[in-house]
Amino acid sequence: RVAYVNGSYVPHGEAAVHIEDRGYQFADGVYEVCEVRGGRLVDETRHMDRLERSLGELRIAMPMDRKPLGMVLRETVRRNRVRNGLVYLQVTRGVARRDHAFPKPGTPPALVVTAKSIDFAKNDANAAKGVKVISMPDNRWERVDIKSVGLLPNCIAKQAAREKGAYEAWLVDDDGFVTEGSSTNAWIITKDGALVTRFADNGILKGITRTTIFDLCKREGLRIEERKFTIEEAQNAREAFLSSATTIVMPIVEIDGRPVGNGAPGSIATDLRAKFHEVAEIA
Ligand code: PMP
Structure with missing residues (x-):
């Protein structure tokens, strides 16, 4: 299995985020789960709309535009050979020295994407x-x-x-x-x-x-x-x-x-x- 972590595709078992990631420290992040069917994404537009809304409410920046994000989702699905399953994406406020208040503007949000097969027969x-x-x-x-x-x-x-x-x-x-x-x-x-x-x-x-x-x-x-x-x-x-x-x-x-x-x-x-x-x- 392969995960996408901040710009690269890495073996799932070695994929890691920084210990000062605000997702890890404060659950300061949002996620989406999208069904994959026949290798394609189900209701991607609505999931992206909701992602943008969640991020907006928390004043976290979109980690990349929708179009490239859609490409990352598909590439993660493809590299994991998922036909039927899900693609998971998580965006956190990024890495900063631990302090409850938001980090300084320009701190890049962290993006993780994984995909896995689901036994839909079950x-x-x-x-x-x-x-x-x-x-x-x-x-x-x-x-x-x-x-x-x-x-x-x-x-x-x-x-x-x-x-x-x-x-x-x-x-x-x-x-x-x-x-x-x-x-x-x-x-x-x-x-x-x-x-x-x-x-x-x-x-x-x-x-x-x-x-x-x-x-x-x-x-x-x-x-x-x-x-x-x-x-x-x-x-x-x-x-x-x-x-x-x-x-x-x-x-x-x-x-x-x-x-x-x-x-x-x-x-x-x-x-x-x-x-x-x-x-x-x-x-
Ligand atoms: N409510 C909660 C609390 C959830 O976590 C989810 C799934 N993420 C849903 C409802 C269902 O949402 P969706 O149909 O977008 O998967």
């Missing part, structure tokens, strides 16, 4: 069976709309899910409403067939997969309600599912030990999963 097998989720308090900061590498609460939530044999943890705010999963967006489908997912303010990451599912729903004539919902409403919903770049649409069959719908993957979620790449940008 992914499809999970979707065919449906997955379990548990709920956890959402104790993250108030700017989770920024795709920051500061993911400690997300890691703790995912680990709790694993330890309970669940696929994902749904995070619940102080008022009892689901915000999103630890690394996925959260959806339910009501008895009358409306898709419900939380509106995208500062309280969730606005998933690219979520946005593309909106496009798909428009095409399919499905109604979307952007609003909050509780765990109880989800447990009593017709269907539930989660979404992200690598899980696409993943049907949920159990929430906190209670079955959703008839306890089998829902037909609408299954259909959205099958059709997702018909509307996504693949380039």
